Amino acid sequence: MKHLGTGIGWRPEIADAVERMPGIDWVEAVAENLCPGHLPDSLLRLRERGVTVVPHGVSLGLGDAGRPDETRLAALAERAQALGSPLVTEHIAFVRAGGPLTASQPLEAGHLLPVPRTRDALDVLCENVRIAQDALPVPLAVENIAALISWPCEEMTEGQFLYELVERTGVRLLIDVANLHTNHVNRGEDPAKALDELPVEAIAYVHVAGGFERDGVWHDSHAHPVPEPVLEILADLASRVTPPGVLLERDENFPAPRELERELDAIRETVWTKTPPTGEPTTLTSEPTTPATAVPAPTRQRLALAQTALLSALVAGTPAPEGFDRTRLTVQSRALTGKRADVVAKVAPELPEILGKAYRAQFLSYAQTRPMSGGYRRDALDFAERLLLDGQPEDSEARGRLTRWWLERSGPAPLDTRPVTRWLRAARFALRRG
Numbered sequence: 001m002k003h004l005g006t007g008i009g010w011r012p013e014i015a016d017a018v019e020r021m022p023g024i025d026w027v028e029a030v031a032e033n034l035c036p037g038h039l040p041d042s043l044l045r046l047r048e049r050g051v052t053v054v055p056h057g058v059s060l061g062l063g064d065a066g067r068p069d070e071t072r073l074a075a076l077a078e079r080a081q082a083l084g085s086p087l088v089t090e091h092i093a094f095v096r097a098g099g100p101l102t103a104s105q106p107l108e109a110g111h112l113l114p115v116p117r118t119r120d121a122l123d124v125l126c127e128n129v130r131i132a133q134d135a136l137p138v139p140l141a142v143e144n145i146a147a148l149i150s151w152p153c154e155e156m157t158e159g160q161f162l163y164e165l166v167e168r169t170g171v172r173l174l175i176d177v178a179n180l181h182t183n184h185v186n187r188g189e190d191p192a193k194a195l196d197e198l199p200v201e202a203i204a205y206v207h208v209a210g211g212f213e214r215d216g217v218w219h220d221s222h223a224h225p226v227p228e229p230v231l232e233i234l235a236d237l238a239s240r241v242t243p244p245g246v247l248l249e250r251d252e253n254f255p256a257p258r259e260l261e262r263e264l265d266a267i268r269e270t271v272w273t274k275t276p277p278t279g280e281p282t283t284l285t286s287e288p289t290t291p292a293t294a295v296p297a298p299t300r301q302r303l304a305l306a307q308t309a310l311l312s313a314l315v316a317g318t319p320a321p322e323g324f325d326r327t328r329l330t331v332q333s334r335a336l337t338g339k340r341a342d343v344v345a346k347v348a349p350e351l352p353e354i355l356g357k358a359y360r361a362q363f364l365s366y367a368q369t370r371p372m373s374g375g376y377r378r379d380a381l382d383f384a385e386r387l388l389l390d391g392q393p394e395d396s397e398a399r400g401r402l403t404r405w406w407l408e409r410s411g412p413a414p415l416d417t418r419p420v421t422r423w424l425r426a427a428r429f430a431l432r433r434g
Contacts (some may be wrong), residue, residue: 001088004052004205004245005411006059006268008260010390015243019256023167023264028089028247031075032059047084055079056089056120062128062142063094063115065304073135080138080378082431087139088202089090089174092125092165107311108372110340110379116151116306117161120299127295129169141172141204146182146211148332158189159197166202173198177233178249185218186328191233195240203392205245208234208267217331223252226263231270238274244270269362315371321408337367340379348380354401355393362387381410383428 005025018027019042026185027046034040034055043053057076059069061129080088093112098104115121133140142165144158158165162173180191208231210224226248238244246267250260261349312318314333320326341363345352350357366386372379393399 002052002244004054004173004247006264007052007054007205007245007247008264009056009247009249009251010043010046010053011254012042014250014254014260016256017260019045020040021257021261021264023268024051024246026054026247028054028249029083031055031057031079031088034079034126036078039082043118048249052086053083054085054087054089055083058091058112059095060132061093061095062090062091062132063092063121063125064096064128065094066096066099066125068128068131068135073132073240077136079381080136086140086386087141087172088136089141089204091143092143092162093145094311094370097304097308099394101208101301102308104308104312105371106373107308107315108375109311109315109336110343110372110376111336112145113147113307113311113312113314114149114151115146116183116303117156118151119155119159120303122156122161122164123295123299124303126165126168127292129165129171130292133169133171139204141174143174143207144187146176146218148186148217149324149328150187155199157193158183159194162198163200166199168392171202172204172211173202174205174207175203175237175243176209177237178207178209178211178226178230181213181227181230182218182220182396184215185216192236195233195237197302200237200241203241203243204239205247206234206237206243207247207249217328220319221252222249224258225255226266231266234267235270235274238271245260267343267397287417312371315367317368323421337364340367340372340376344380344383348384351380351384351402352403354398355387356398359394362392381406385410397401 006023007028008018008021008024010029018024027043029043032378036381047053055076060072060076062068068210076088076090091112092115094109094115095112096106096108099106109147115125129140129142144162157315165171166173177191180194183189184191208226209220209222210226210230211218211220211222213219214327248264248267250259306321309318309321310324313320314325314330314336320329339362344363345359357361366383370382370386384402387393388403388406393402
């Protein structure tokens with residue numbers, strides 16, 4: 001495993017600042033936001049300077065009950081090759097449920113949700129990780145996630161779950177110390193115990209990020225400064241093993257470049273003052289210690305039913321599954337809906353522009369009865385269509401702009417400008433409204 005050093009999450013909003021920052025050894029970019037044939041100029045310049053770029057996936061769903069989607073895996077592999085990356089990363093999470101395994105409507109979380117730490121979930125996760133490893137041209141590392149909710153009747157701690165995952169698959173770990181802090185506040189889990197139990201020699205690199213606490217709940221926002229408790233967990237980890245890489249994540253509310261540089265300096269100081277006596281990063285070239293076995297279909301189906309029941313309660317308003325904290329489910333549900341509104345506003349910025357201050361309230365009302373089933377771009381189109389079918393917005397000029405926006409994007413190809421095509425598309429919409 002390559003020694004990465006100190007890095008920062010590359011985002012378009014801070015691309016210029018990242019290029020100018022001193023001491024940046026590598027960057028991480030969200031894989032789904034990259035097009036291999038049209039990589040951002042900033043990333044290309046960084047690559048030319050010898051800065052390593054790692055694609056970080058957020059939608060593969062390795063913890064889903066179903067097998068990883070071949071198209072998503074191929075896309076992740078393509079990005080790793082285009083960037084010349086030494087590894088790719090994803091999350092230990094489920095992001096979708098329903099569908100054929102449960103004979104129910106497919107549901108998308110639009111967010112990373114925790115898998116239950118059970119034998120069934122571990123068996124499925126291990127097979128899904130092996131499938132991904134076989135499809136990727138470089139090693140895979142998987143990240144522990146932050147969570148607002150806990151599954152009832154779990155059979156392992158997080159450390160035990162990760163230890164066995166590594167033992168059975170040989171996968172590397174991306175340890176997010178901010179997520180360990182989040183789970184300490186929200187689920188009462190001891191970060192030191194997790195570090196005691198997990199195989200620290202399997203760490204590929206470490207994430208560090210900020211968040212905030214409200215009403216006893218820690219929100220992993222990636223939009224606030226790194227707090228002292230997160231640096232303390234990083235120091236504990238660094239006292240056990242020198243990680244090959246440490247990276248600062250920031251996704252929103254970007255401060256001045258100098259403030260980001262100060263956070264990076266604090267991270268460097270924390271790692272290097274706590275480094276073990278050898279002072280050398282620990283690397284891993286391990287292979288699985290247990291043979292691969294196929295997961296029986298009933299195991300995947302049991303997990304599918306459990307995940308679908310939970311996700312349906314979060315995004316479709318169905319009753320909470322037995323054993324879950326209903327208050328926490330409500331908090332998580334609101335967080336998912338709020339994130340949907342925020343991301344749709346980013347992928348379709350014309351919508352808040354057309355709708356103005358009414359956008360958020362209208363979207364939240366729509367989302368209460370319309371679970372996401374096809375990604376954020378599909379969600380934006382479905383939201384606009386729902387408004388138009390309901391005769392909204394009331395302002396005729398705004399309604400006309402929204403209608404044109406929907407017509408231009410609702411087909412498989414850009415809107416044909418020929419009058420007959422426009423008429424047919426408008427007629428189709430009118431029929432659906434009827």
